[in-house]
Amino acid sequence: MIEAVIILSVLLALMLAGLIVWHVRLVRSRREVERLREVLRRQGKGLTRRERRAQRVKEIVESAVDTATKVRDRGVAGLLMSSMEDLARWSQEDRTEIAKVAARDGTVTILFSDIEDSTALNEQLGDDSWVRLLGSHDKLVRACVESFGGHIVKSQGDGFMIAFSAPADAVRAGIGIQDALSDGSDRRLRRTPIRVRVGIHCGTAIERDGDLFGKNVAMAARVAAQAGGGEILVSDDIRAALHDVEDIVLVDGRDTELKGIPGVHRLWEVAVI
Incomplete structure (x- = not known):
């Protein structure tokens, strides 16, 4: 009975980890789409609603395929490690420009x-x-x-x-x-x-x-x-x-x-x- 509870807990934890990874990748995809929209808006080439929807679907599908491939090749543990590395890299990318110019007091x-x-x-x-x-x-x-x-x-x-x-x-x-x-x-x-x-x-x-x-x-x-x-x-x-x-x-x-x-x-x- 205890072993069954442990196994169920592990499975639930893995499912939760997978959902977190998927959510992070989805948020990242949406951010990239918004960045693209902003660039095109500045150029006077705003995306249509259909193009935005197609871009989001494309990003989500690519993220899902990438996640499935990593699970197949590395297992869940490898996926989690890769996702941690991605999170660290994304965090570094997000703060790179401001880190170059900000003093210690934020000015x-x-x-x-x-x-x-x-x-x-x-x-x-x-x-x-x-x-x-x-x-x-x-x-x-x-x-x-x-x-x-x-x-x-x-x-x-x-x-x-x-x-x-x-x-x-x-x-x-x-x-x-x-x-x-x-x-x-x-x-x-x-x-x-x-x-x-x-x-x-x-x-x-x-x-x-x-x-x-x-x-x-x-x-x-x-x-x-x-x-x-x-x-x-x-x-x-x-x-x-x-x-x-x-x-x-x-x-x-x-x-x-x-x-x-x-x-x-x-x-x-x-x-x-």
């Missing part, structure tokens, strides 16, 4: 940059020369970001949105960009000088599909919009975070209103020597 430092008067410069140079100039600019910015451990969230035509763990690293990267633009080492940039404006702010942000959102992201963009060509502006929060950093000098604090953000905000210019 992130966001740097926006763009080329001053880029539209007029494009018109002056023509598309082919403009694209080549952008290539030199992008290479320079990426090198500076890499040097200071930043993460490029996205490129926005003539500018970048970049995230750093530490405010000091973001500011040093901004200084590096301005120094590299002015040292004349790139032949194309030496022949056609460009002026880049940089704005930096820090705070919490929301990560979704490798992008960052939230009021602090908007704040960083507004700070950058106040900068002039060749200038690096930082928020008062960045200034506070740099209070004991000796190699960064802030000058010319000024109060300004930022579009869409209530109140008056003090911005500080970074001295680029």
Whole structure:
């Protein structure tokens, strides 16, 4: 009698484990479908209801076949081990991007940059020369970001949105960009000088599909919009975070209103020597 109870308990546990695995895979499939829908929505190619339903059915069937194959090849124990590995990997994938940019307290430092008067410069140079100039600019910015451990969230035509763990690293990267633009080492940039404006702010942000959102992201963009060509502006929060950093000098604090953000905000210019 006891043996029968034990066997029944084991069978029930295995069935429950199988249901958990199936549910996890189903949730994962739905998430992938939603991600695909979001990508296509951004491209103006929304899925029809029939296409969404067909995609879900396809994902579920593929998951079920994969599960059955693992049971056949590895047994239930092998399936459970594989599922644990999948869960660990999915968890790692989900936090990879935010882990790259978040400090220990959960904040992130966001740097926006763009080329001053880029539209007029494009018109002056023509598309082919403009694209080549952008290539030199992008290479320079990426090198500076890499040097200071930043993460490029996205490129926005003539500018970048970049995230750093530490405010000091973001500011040093901004200084590096301005120094590299002015040292004349790139032949194309030496022949056609460009002026880049940089704005930096820090705070919490929301990560979704490798992008960052939230009021602090908007704040960083507004700070950058106040900068002039060749200038690096930082928020008062960045200034506070740099209070004991000796190699960064802030000058010319000024109060300004930022579009869409209530109140008056003090911005500080970074001295680029």
